[in-house]
Amino acid sequence: MSAELRSLVQPHIDSFNFFTDHGVEMILKNQEPFYFNHKDQDFKMEFSSIKIDKPTQQWDSTQKLYPNQAREAGTSYDAPFSGSVSISKAGDEKPLYTVPVNLGRMPIMVRSNYCHxxxxxxxxxxxxxxxxxxxxxxFIIxxxxxxxxxxVMTKANHPVSLTRxxxxxxxxxxxxYGVTIRCVRPDRTSIxxxxxxxxxxxxxxxxxxxxxEFFFPATLLLKALCDTTEKEIYEHLVQGDNENTFLTDRVxxxxxxxxxxxxxxxxxVLDYIGSRFRHRTQFPKTFTNREIAEYFxxxxxxxxLPNYRDKYNLLILMIQKMYSxxxxxxxxxxxxxxxFHEVLLAGQIFTAMLKEKLVEFLETLRTVLIKSPEEKKSSGIVFSETLFKKATERTFKIGDRYNYFLATGNLRSxxxxxxxxxxxxxIIADKLxxxxxxxxxxxxHRGAFFAxxxxxxxxxxMPESWGFLCPVHTPDGAPCGLLNHLSSQCLITLDPTQDRSIQESNKLLPAFxxxxxxxxxxxxxVYSSKYLTITLNGRVIGKIEPKAGEELVTMLRYLRSTGSEPAVNACMEVAYAPPSTIENSQYPGIYLFTTGARFMRPVINLSSGKRELIGPQEQLYMDIAVVPNEIVKGVTTHVEESPTSMLSLLANxxxxxxxxxxxxxxxxxxxxKQTMGTPLHSYPFRTDNKLYxxxxxQKPIVHTKNQFKYRINDYPHGANAVIAVISNTGYxxxxxxxxxxxxxxxxxxHGSVYKNEYIDLDEGLSRAxxxxxxxxxxxxxxDNLGDYLDVDGLPHIGRYIKPGEPYYTFIRPSDGKQVTKDYKxxxxxxxxxxxxxxxxxxxxVDLISKICVKLRYNRNPVIGDKFSSRHGQKGVLSQLWPEVNMPFTESGMKPDVIINPNAFPSRMTIGMLVEIMAAKAGAIHGKFQDATAFQFDEKNTAIDFFGEQLKKAGYNYYGNEPMYSGTTGQEFEANIFFGVCYYQxxxxxxxxxxxxxxxxxxxSLTRQPIKGRKVGGGxxxxxxERDSLLAHGASFCLNDRLMKSSDYxxxxxxxxxxxxxxxxxxxxHFSNQISSECKTCKSENSIVVVALPYVFTYLVAELASVNISLKLQVS
Amino acid sequence: MTARSPELEILEIKNDTITFILSNTDISVANALRRVMIAEVPTMCIDLVEFEANNSVLCDEFIAHRLGLIPLISEEVNRFNYTRDCSCSERCDNCSVEFRLHVKCTDDKARDVTSSDLISQNDMVIPVSSAQSLNHNNNTPDRPEQEIPIVKLRKGQELKLKAIAKKGVGKEHAKWIPACVATYQFQPHIVINQNRLDELSDKQKEDWVASCPAKVYSYVPHQRNQVTIEDPLRCMYCMECKKKADTYGKPDLVTIEQKTDRFIFTVETTGALKPEDIVLYAIQIIKRKLTDIQTQLQTQIQEG
Structure with missing residues (x-):
């Protein structure tokens, strides 16, 4: 297992581990008890435990289920999911009963902690x-x-000022005007x-x-959160800036x-709030207004923020930011x-879903309980244990909701x-x-809403996304800029619950x-209004004098890179917006984050010389040199590890x-991503619909450093072709x-395509x-089918089967006879x-009714197939040209591929020309060439570097060679650019x-040919096209297309x-002749036969249905 | 102008290459010879494969394709008929050679199936690599002999097949091409203007000589004839020396011309035929074609 490769998918796995290792527990601990009133009696229901196992076979929970078994059988990789629910009378300490419930099966992410x-x-x-x-x-679904x-989600716990x-x-x-904040609880659910x-x-x-939506005067909320006075609130908001009449007036x-x-x-205030919300909730009457207000x-x-004082401080900050x-x-x-972005991952959705589905489960459980026949018959309350247990079985399975979510991508909430x-x-992870x-x-993805x-x-x-999102790797067209790819070095932070050291530093940091x-x-x-606010994960923890603040930030970043101070965690983002007199600048402050799901990326800290993780919010105010010689003494604080770290894996x-x-x-x-390559090596164990x-x-002769780092050569996707850039035959x-x-x-x-066909004889049959x-x-x-089929009724393995040949034989259910099915x-x-x-x-068991046949199609290149170099230069194969007719060089080389020089001027893919030179030199000298971007510059050009290599090998400096025509034997006037290029x-x-x-x-309605390639349509x-023929006056041709070859x-x-x-x-009856009669005219003689498009008769019928009669004048 | 008669001069014959100069003739003749050597000189190659067992990682058609590309010793190719011309109904020993291959891996280590596992029914037609190892004692090959890998088998995998080699030409499929390289170039005619050369400084002379990527010229300082043409045949007409001379303001320092009636041929064989045989057979084929036309012409004239 390559650690680099693993790091690419790590965010997904970390996130799912958060759900299974911590999320489930947290949701269980923080669940709201479900209260309901039945026959004037208040009840409380809650989950007392939830348990996810490791994946097991559906029919036998003692046998392990491995991912490949699920893949080959076409089932899901999931684990038993269970729990227990308790019911109690409201106010009672001890529950009436606690019964175990089967919650269905939970899909498990492959290679997460719960995966075998x-x-x-x-x-x-x-x-x-x-x-x-x-x-x-x-997941395997x-x-x-x-x-x-x-x-993409809004960054957690940071107030953002906006206008909408x-x-x-x-x-x-x-x-x-508004200030908005996405508050995220420790269990990653947010509001x-x-x-x-x-x-x-x-x-x-x-x-x-x-x-x-509910609205609240902010001042009222301040009072509700804290037992305070108006004077105090005033002082908190104004911070002694009494000259600022704009602020004081409004406060x-x-x-x-x-x-x-x-x-x-x-x-x-609390009593007031509680009284207003009481009728919106389902709390028992015994709850006081204050309790309801506190609930909200x-x-x-x-x-x-669990603490009301913290909430108060944050609201103060937001109001200040708003006035500013x-x-x-x-x-x-x-x-x-x-x-202001972070990431939403599987684990967060799973956790939030669980929270909601537990409540939904209890709600449904209540309905089932109350509406059960036993309960309806009785006048009293018969919540017996057996009834309760039965009711849990009749309630939906939470695991099914997860399976539905993963199968469709739809969130029902x-x-x-x-x-x-x-x-x-x-999305389906396509293994093309x-x-x-x-x-x-x-x-x-930025979100479907933005599309x-x-x-x-x-x-x-945007410059903020430099190094985090790849500027190159986004599709052109509709999803451009919305569907991005992470840069290869970009990391997603772990949730604090998953890393002790983060929890530890969160505790130590305020004192530090x-x-x-x-x-x-x-x-x-009261501080001076000039003081900067310091927040940690959206909690206001203090104020600092601006000058000291700047020094503090520099120190925090230094310590973050060295890792010598336990209070300063390596993955802490130190976002610092300096005070500024420039208009429309950011609201100043020091905002520290140690939350999970944020973007971080490594750069080198110049003061410590060590690797340091930085976030997108702080990057805005940092001086980071792209290459070491860009460093400006006294200004630059950081330098990139490599100028290519801003690119994604593919762009690299x-x-x-x-x-x-x-x-x-x-x-x-x-x-x-459309290349026919090597998707995997386990072909015999895969049943994907289509595999190439x-x-x-071959390994490319010319490659970048990432090719080795991420072991791309283990999955090669092309071949080094000898290429001549020449306009040769017109083809x-x-x-x-x-x-x-x-x-x-x-x-x-050369290549093949594998397809899997499922044959299920039971499909559409009655139970009998x-x-x-x-x-x-x-x-x-x-039956004389020996050439085609084996004695078991299935075709021979390795047989070359043609359309219409016998495919398999089976026993017909109606009469028990053998029937042959042909290959369709x-x-x-x-x-x-x-x-x-x-x-x-x-x-x-021994009666086979369901089989999966893997077919292999030979897909060697034919005229019209598509090829491309690695520079966005695609082309179709137009002719397989005999070798004797190909132009040849003096050394006797003949190109594998000929492309037209006109492909270059307008597209300006100079990289491809350099690749051809580099690969030519590499092939001659027997070495791989490094083609990582940004290695060369104006003084030290790639052309010279590879030109020298070519010259050393006895070739022309620029890769041009004299060539002779294969057909006439004459030498071409011009020398031809000739080399090697990796073709996909x-x-x-x-x-x-x-x-x-x-x-x-x-x-059948219009008698016109149907459309669609699959069904043999036209x-x-x-x-x-019609206009075109009309313009040419080709009326017979038009008649042929639109009538004779259509619905004549x-x-x-x-x-x-x-x-x-x-x-x-x-x-x-006797003559067998057809006689026609017009029922309106009662005449047989007036009938004539006319050639018409059939769809016309359909039009006539349709018009008749709306009382329009259409008459033809026939002479 | 009198009719010319072509001349041929062999420069070098090695095990796998021949270099010769064809002179006193036309491009059309040279190119005809080249084309025939590639496309029409027949060899023997595996053309039909019947699989009895194959549970290797490679599919049948892939292995068949690989077998086809293995060069076979075809010295006796003229003894065979093309299957389409043969009097037999399907195939016979006069138009084909049968090979058998049966390998099963029983070791824990992977087993390489190579061209040496092909067992021929005819001792004269065997894979080139096998022939090289046979001749190893009396004849050192130019390249170290190497078996051509066909497929790797792991424990329990088996490959059993019958392969039939047939006579064919490169026109039909690339596997029958006997020559890896069959090419010619015009002989260059290079003349250095000694007067101009003398006007150059030593440094310039050295740079000028170094400007040729093919190293046609040599430069020995402190001698009378400082710059000499070492090997004109190396010239590939890139004109780098002319460009360099232009920068000195001496465009007439050197003249390079092509002698369009002298062709330096290089033919390298795949091993199926001896390099000189490829040339001989090619000439025979051209001759036969001309003879065919001649006879046809004669018969038609006679028939009136």
Missing amino acids: LEGMTPEELVKRREEELEQGGY NGNEKVVRML KGWTNRGPSYTK TNNLHYLADGQTSFRFLYRRQ ELSLREQKVNNINTQEE LDNFVFVH LVSGKTGTDNADSAA NSGMDLQQTSGFV NFLRYISHFRSI TMKTTSIRKL LSSHGMLPIEMTS LTPFSDYNQSPRNMYQCQMA KIQNP DMEDAMIINKSAYERGFG EIGKTYIARPNHAT GKEDAYIEEIRVLGGTNLKA RLRHMVKDKYQVRALGKVN IRFGEM AKVKVCKCCGSTLSIFSKRE
């Missing part, structure tokens, strides 16, 4: 029929590998709180409860406004920048879980080739900071990408490429018939493997795409009434 594969050596993995380099990070795609036009609709005098600015200067607090007004209600003390303060206001924003002192934060979308969370596969784990937005600002590449100049927030209430694999026009590098990232295999892959025009026929015959680009049908060949002595596929195939799968339990074969193949039709199916001759029909029309609908035909 975790900790296995490569040898053991291979023994378990896995890849040697299996990294995990996905119904045999498919599913990944929960990373989603929509906020003005919240109520009268609401303005566009977003907003603070709004009202036109009169007040601020209003908003939160969501049961999908409904005074807000405080005065709340006087109207005549509620002054904390007690009164605990669960919906700044939920990341409105006064224009500071600007808005950019919510689209990576500085009552609360919405503070997410902006309900679907599209899960290794690069595509691994990219799924690094992809990060519908018309503005393009969210798609922009106090000893280094921070004034703790508890000490006094493009050789000399710094020489290419940037869109070409983007195209290459797309095309690398390239027959003669290389417009991005076509000529391939040497002999090169093709020696194996260039199941078990009576199975695959067998009792008549093998007499449209392409010749080899039978690679046949798997016998377990059938239903209803019949004997793309998966788009003519055999999958060609469409041809002479005769075939027609639409290609539409549409309006524009002979239609009977009555000359008299002009109708096609009134004619009725019947066959005479």
Whole structure:
């Protein structure tokens, strides 16, 4: 197992481990008891335990289930999931009963702590029929590998000031200004709180409860959180800045406004809040108003802070930030920048889901209990243990909800879980080739909501994301800029619960900071307004004098890099917004984060010379040199580990990408993922729908450092081809490429496709018939199928099967006779493997009714197949040109591939030219060439470096060679650029795409040919094609296309009434002749036959249905 | 102008290559010879494979393809008929050679199946690599002899097959091409203008000589003829020396011309045939073609 490869999927695995190791426990501990009233008696239900096991077989919980067993059988890799529920009378200490419940089966992430594969050596993995380099990070649902795609979330516990036009609709005098904070509890469930600015200067607090918005004057909330006085609140907000009349006026007004209600003390405020919310909740009547108010303060206001004083301090900070924003002192934060982003991963969704599903389970359980027949019959309460137990069995299985989520990607939720979308969370990890596969784990989406937005600002590449998100690896087109990929060095932080050292440093940090100049927030209430606020994970912990603050930040970063101070954790982000006089600058402060799911990346700290992790929010104010010689003494504090660390894994694999026009590098990232390569090595143990295999892959001669680091050469996806850049026969025009026929015959680009077909004889059969049908060949002595089939009724392994040949024989359920089924596929195939799968339990084990046939299709290159170099230069194979006709060099070399020089000027892929030179020199000198980007510069150019190598080998400096025409033998006027280039074969193949039709199916309604390649349909001759023929005056051709070759029909029309609908035909009894009669005209003689498009008669019928008669005038 | 008669001069014959100069003739003749050597000189190659057992990691058609590419000693190729011309119904010993291969791996270590596991029914037609190891004692090969790997088998895997080699030409499939390299180049005619050369400084002379990537010239300081043409045949007409001379402002320092009636041929064999045989057979084929036309012409004239 390569550690580098593993690090790419680590965020997924860490996140799932958080769920199983800590999330479940936390949810259980923090669950809200479920109260309900039944027959005037209050009951309380809650879960007393929840347990996830390691994956076991469904039919036998003592047998281990391994991922590959689930994959091959087409089932899910999941584990028993159980718990126990207790019910008690409200107020009672001891529960009435506690019964165990089966919660279904929980999908387990491969290679997480709960997976059997975790900790296995490569040898053991291979023994378990896995890849040697299996990294995990996905789920197996119904045999498919599913990944929960990373989603961008607002950064946890940091107030962000924004303006939104929509906020003005919240109520009268609401303005566009607001400060919003996404509060995340220790169990990673979150709630977003907003603070709004009202036109009169007040601020209003908003939160969501049961999908409904509630607003609160912020000053009232301050009083509810803390037993304080108005004077104190005033001082906290103004911080002695009494000259700032903008601030003082508004604070005074807000405080005065709340006087109207005549509620002054904390007690009164809580009572007031509780009374207002009581009817919205389901609490027993015994609960006091204060208890209800506290419930809301605990669960919906700044939920990341349990302490009310902390909540109070944070609200003060947010109000200050708001006034600063409105006064224009500071600007808005950019919510689209990576500085205010973090990641949503599988574990967080799983935890939040569990929280919600437990409540849902109890709600359903109550309904089942109350509506049970036993309960209805009785006048009293009969919550017996057996009834309770029975009710739990009738309630839904929570595990099914998880399986549904992973199978469809849809999130069914009552609360919405503070997410902006309900679907599209899960993607299939497509194993087309290794690069595509691994990219799924690094992809990060901005959110489905943003895909519908018309503005393009969210798609922009921002400096904050430098080093965290790859600027190159994003698709062009609709998802451009929304679907990004993490840079190869970008890490996602662990949750503090998963790392002791983070918890430890969280505890030590406030005291450490106090000893280094921070004034703790508890000490006094008034500081100078110039002082900077210090927060830790959204908790205000102190204030500091600005100058001291800057020194503190530098020290924290130094200590973070050395790791010598336990209070300063390596993964702590030290975001520091310095005080500034510039307009629209950020609200100053020192914001420390040690939460999980944040982006971090390594750079070198110049003061310590060590590796240090930095976050996107602090990066904005840091001076980081890209290369060492950019360092400015006294300014630069950090330097990048490598200039290529800003690129993703895939973008890093493009050789000399710094020489290419940037869109070409983007195209290459797309095309690398469409390459027919080596997706895996465990072909015999895979039953994927479609798998590609390239027959003669090679390591690229020219490669980047990452090629080795991430062991990409273990999964090669192309071949080094000898290439000549020349316009030769005309077959290389417009991005076509000529391939040497002999090169093709020696194996260039050869490959195969594997497909798996499932045959289930029981499908669509009635219960009685199941078990009576199975695959067998009792008549093998007499049926003459010996050439095709084995005696068991299945085809021979290795047989080359053609369409229409016998495929298998089976016993028909109706009469028990042997029936032969033919091969329905449209392409010749080899039978690679046949798997016998377990059938239903209803019949004997040895009767085969379900099989999986793996077919192998030969896919050697044919004209029209697509190839590409690694520089976004794709082309189709236009001709397999005989070797004798190929141009040749003086040394007798003939190119494998000829491409047209016109492919270069407009696309400016100089990287490809350099690659050709480098590979040519590498091939001659027998060494691999390093093509990592940004190694060369203007003084020390790649051209000279490789030119010298070529010269040393006796070649022209620039790689040009005189060539002779293969056909005439004459030398070309110009010397030809000739070398070696790594070529990928793309998966788009003519055999999958060609469409041809002479005769075939027609639409029954219109009698026109149907569409669709799969069903043998035609290609539409549409309006524009029609216009074209009209313009040429080719009317006969038009008639041929639109009528004769389409829905030509002979239609009977009555000359008299002009109708096609009134004619009725019947066959005479004896003469067998057809006689027709117009029922309106009562005439037989008036009928004539006219040639019409059949769809016309359909139009006539449709018009008739809306009372429009259409008459034809026939002469 | 009198008709020319082509001349041939052998420069070098090695085990696997022949170099000769064809002169006093035309491009068309030289190219015809080259094309025939590649595309029409017949050899023997495995063309049909019948699998009896194959549970190796490679699929049948892949192994068959690899077998086809193994060069076979084809010195006796002229004794065989093309299967399509042979009088037999399907195939016979006159038009084909049968090979058998049966390897089963029983060791814990992987077993390499190579060309030496192919057992021929005809001693004259065997894989080139096997022939090299046979001749090892009396004839040192230019390259260390190496078996051609076909597939690796691990414990329990088996490969059993019958392969039939047939006579064929490179036109049909690349495996029948006897020559890895068959190429020619025009003989260069290089003249250094000694007067101009004398005008150069020693440093310039040295740089000028070094400008040739193919090392055509040699430079020995402190001698009368400081710059000499070491080997004109190395020249590949890249004109780097001319470009360099231009930078000195002496475009007439050197003239390079191609003698378009002198062709330096290089032919390298795959091992199927001796390099000189490839050339001989090619000439025979051209001759036969001409004879065929001649006879046809004669018969048609006679028939009137």
